[in-house]
Amino acid sequence: MDYSYSYDATVTNVLPLLAIKDPYAAKRLFLDSVTELSLSNSLPPYSFTYSFKSELPNRFSTSQDYWGYFNGKNNGRFLNFSGADEPGDDKTVDASKSRIGLLERMMLPTGGSVDYYFEPNQAIPPDYFSELKFNKVNPVxxxxxxxxxxxxxxxxxxxxxxxxxxxxxxxxxxxxxxxxxxxxxxxxxxxxxxxxxxxxxxxxxxxxxxxxxxxxxxxxxxxxxxxxxxxxxxxxxxxxxxxxxxSPISPLETIYSGGSRISRIEMNDLNGQIIKKSFEYLNDYNRSSGNIYSLPCYHFISSISHDGIHHEGVRPGGPMSYSRGNHIGYAYVTEIFDGGQDNSGKTLYCFTHMEDVGEFWIWPYTIPDSNESFRGKPLRIDSFKWDIASGSYSLMKRINYNYLIYGNRFYSGSLFPFVDPNSQEPVLSSYNIDKSKFCIPLVVFSGDGENLIHEPHNSYSNYFLRGGVVQMVDMEEIEYREGGVIKSLVENEYDNQKSYQLKQNIRTRSDGSRITTNLFYPDDFNGLVNLQENHFKNLPVKTEKKINNVLVEGSVIEYNSSGQPITYYEYHNQNAEENHPHNADVLIPDKYNAECDLIYNGGRLVEYDQKTSVKYSYHWGYRSQYRVIQAQNVDFETLSLGVNTVLDSYFNSQSLDDLLESLYAMTSSQSKATWNYFNERLREHFSHSDVVIETYTYEPLVGLTSKTDMNGLAEYYEYDDFGRLKFIRDSEDNLISNYDYHFAGLP
CATH class of the missing domain: 2.60.120 (Jelly Rolls)
Structure with missing residues (x-):
């Protein structure tokens, strides 16, 4: 990888003490290229171009807007507070300056390129911004x-x-x-x-x-x-x-909220074909769907008393010094794909976008009652195709999502926080409200000099730490076809009192039929103490499938104390009238038959016994990282005994790992002969039984180097310096396949 630095030699807008204490703050690191190297060769690089990266200022520069992004203004060595009617630093957003240093182009090893275009973030200010005092944010x-x-x-x-x-x-x-x-x-x-x-x-x-x-x-x-x-x-x-x-937009309706968003991506394959993607951030009413979740730097709060308006509670800092690092999000994003007239369309994404609650912008400051974990969940996805005949987009598919948040349903039509920002929850006797949510009430005091915090003239603010589960409870798919509309509905139910896992899944098809899947976990049974005590509560133990409420099949998995499956049981209903209600005291219901047993050694699967057909055993090598031997119709103990007997008798009692390491990626005739000799002796050892053996060798971290099938016929795999498959040869060293890799413009 190659790097470069931009360097800002000016100190006009930097506090001298900071410039002395951290001289490296004048440098900005950029990744210029990534080149894949071998010991003897290299591939064409990925290379990156940035927007005017040499103009990026010192990290401590005061040339920043209200959101902490570079705006190129000469604000001196200090950032100052200023109210809406007072002079101060120029913290207006500069759309061009804030894009400096962003990725503009990525050149691909194939010779093609990807170009990126950006535009300023714009958002609708929250209601509480009317209580904040700061100068103009939008570019003027x-x-x-x-x-x-x-x-x-x-x-x-x-x-x-x-x-x-x-x-x-x-x-x-x-x-x-x-x-x-x-x-x-x-x-x-x-x-x-x-x-x-x-x-x-x-x-x-x-x-x-x-x-x-x-x-x-x-x-x-x-x-x-x-x-x-x-x-x-x-x-x-x-x-x-x-x-x-x-200003191009009214600050009462939309404000520039700092930084940039992607507006267009163009992919050029060097053959004249350009694929374009563009992005819009408008809601259904053609207004900005951006929402602000943070506070501007260096703002004031205005309070009114008998002697006039006072500015108080100034708050400095940048976006990352606040509790919300992501200060903006979008509720709607439309991705428009232009791949030519026959291959164009767009996809509209609608996301959850709940604001934080609490009065975190008022002194004494608190952290917000955060809703960040609920934002960005898809609520609706609409897929459109460009119709050449009509010259417009046609809706092809719609997916609607609904969620369970803190145990409450949140529908795709909901646009507001489910937590009432005006509500004041009482101090709780217990921090845990229930198994789906919790709330910790806290308070912040503002002391005055030496006064104790309990004295009445001290200010304080209440706030809450909230948390809980966010789960998708249903998903509706609607496809619009020439023959009509096809609908399907998926409904999920979760067990938030025990495992927090999916408890029931119901799929309703267009014809009205319902396929129900019920899942049961260790806490749903009375006898699975080992799994419960070892915290394997999310392992599915029993699964039942019903069609129109009639049980058609089921399965049960038994686990060892390490959480590994050891036995599979299955049930197939031959009688449509039969049903099996769940019984917590019964792990294996009647008519569930064991289908296979699994045995482990050192955490690796070494035996897989299909009750009705074949038993497989596995021997691991390369320090137990790769499966080297697969044998049918023999148990693991017998297979291991046979491997050790062959090694003792013909290879001076060395271990299988030592033998494998001596083969050097199976590229020499001697290594192939050695491994072939091992295969012959191992098959000879089991020749008086119906054991079937396949063996494998590897070059660790690269890939398979040989495979010897049940008939003793081998294939060998060779790789180039970059780990790509190059040759496949048979047991006689004849070339079967040859792979060449070429980048555009290179031989």
Missing amino acids: FEKDIGLFKNIKQRVSEGVYESNVFSIDNDVSNYLHASFTLFGEFRYSAKIVKKDGSVSVNIPEGTNDILSSALTTGLYKLRVTALQQDAPDDLANGFSVFVRWTD
Whole structure:
């Protein structure tokens, strides 16, 4: 692997003490390429290109937005707090700067490439953001419009108008205007809305902020002659200029929430074929589906008292210093696949997106009552195919999911936290509410100097540590075909009082038939003490399958104390009227027949006895990592005795592992002859019985190097320097198969 560093030599926006204490913070590590090497050769590399990686600042740079991402602003050596109406550092999001250092291209060993394109994260702010005080988050841009005396701008007698311009978001406190007259003619100037509903006067000589605010909409400048007017007399003219800052989106509806999201991926195979994937993050109402789960850095809380508004409870830090590192998530993501007209479509994913609860943004601060473990679960997946004839997408398949969260059902239509954020749960006598959830009530105090925490003037906040199970309880699949709609439903029930495992699975098909699978675990039986005490509570012991509530088959597995299966029992119902209710005192019900026994040695399976057919025994080698000998119609003890007898008689009593290690990956004629000799002697040892033997050798961590079948015929496998299969040869060393590997553009 090859690496490189970017290096930021500037110290303008870094606290000197931090720059001295950690000089390596000026370096940023990047992976440039990954090359697969052998002892004598190498493959073409994977190589990576990043967006302007040399521009990444020092890790301690103050050039950061409210979410801790680089924004290129000159904020000096310190980050300062600032309220919404106060000056301070510029922590607005810069969409271009926040993408610096992201992966742009990956070159593949085949010569193809994958290009990645990003766009800023955008999300709907939570309601509590209205209680926070901080300056503008969204990127702002300076805009301006001017109007000069020009006959082309004259719309009627004595009236001049500019081109129409747009205000994308409400503008106040930064609407600069200047109105200058030349000569003796008198004029008035206004900003007017296109529909005439708003009119703002611009006084002559104004070169300052106007007190009036403009709402979102289309506007134009209008200048009207107060007395005489001569359109061609430019010596008696005017000029109007207006400047304002604007943001592409309203912070009341959507805010830039820091960092970037993937917007498009393009895969190029060098043969002119480009496969494109693009991504949208809009909900069913065509609005951003982003949700913010964290707090902006360096914000204020405003409180109102008898003597005015106070800013209190400032909170510094970056996203990773808070309890929620993932500060944004999306409820809807659409993946659009463009593989050509005959192979295009899109998939819409809908996810759970519950916000955290509690008043964690209010002093004294607490960690949130977290719902993070419930977010990101699929609620709906819609698959569409592009229909060339209609020029639109056709829904082909829909999957709906529902969940059991903390023992409560959460449906795909639910959009809010199942925990009421306004509820105050009482202090519990026990931390465990039940087996599906728990809640630990905690409190944080804010002391004042030397005052003890129990004194009444100290502030405190309640919060809760919550946890519990999240389980998918049903899944509905709907397929839309030309012949009609096909539906199926899967319903799950869990045993959260004992094992937390799947207890029942019901599949309902389109024709109404139901296939039910019941599962039973060690805690469902009275006699499986060893498994219970050794904490093997999640092992399935008994499984029953019913069709339309009639038992058709079942199985029981017996385990040893190490949790390994030792006997399988099966039942097949020949009588549709028969049923077997579960009995906790009976492990093996009547009419369940033993199908096979399993025996282990050193944790490895060494014997597999199929009661009605064949018994298999296995001998392991390479320090018990690989199965070397498989024998039929013989038990493990007899097989091991035979192997040891052959080694003692013909190989100077060396162990099987020593013999295998001497074969050197089975590449020389001598090693092949040695292993063939062992095979012949082993078969000779069992020649007076019906034992059938197959043997295998390996190159550890690479693959199989030889296989000798039941007839004593061998195949040998050879690999190249990179562990890829190259040759297959027979027992006479004749070439059976040859594999060549080529990358595009290479011989």
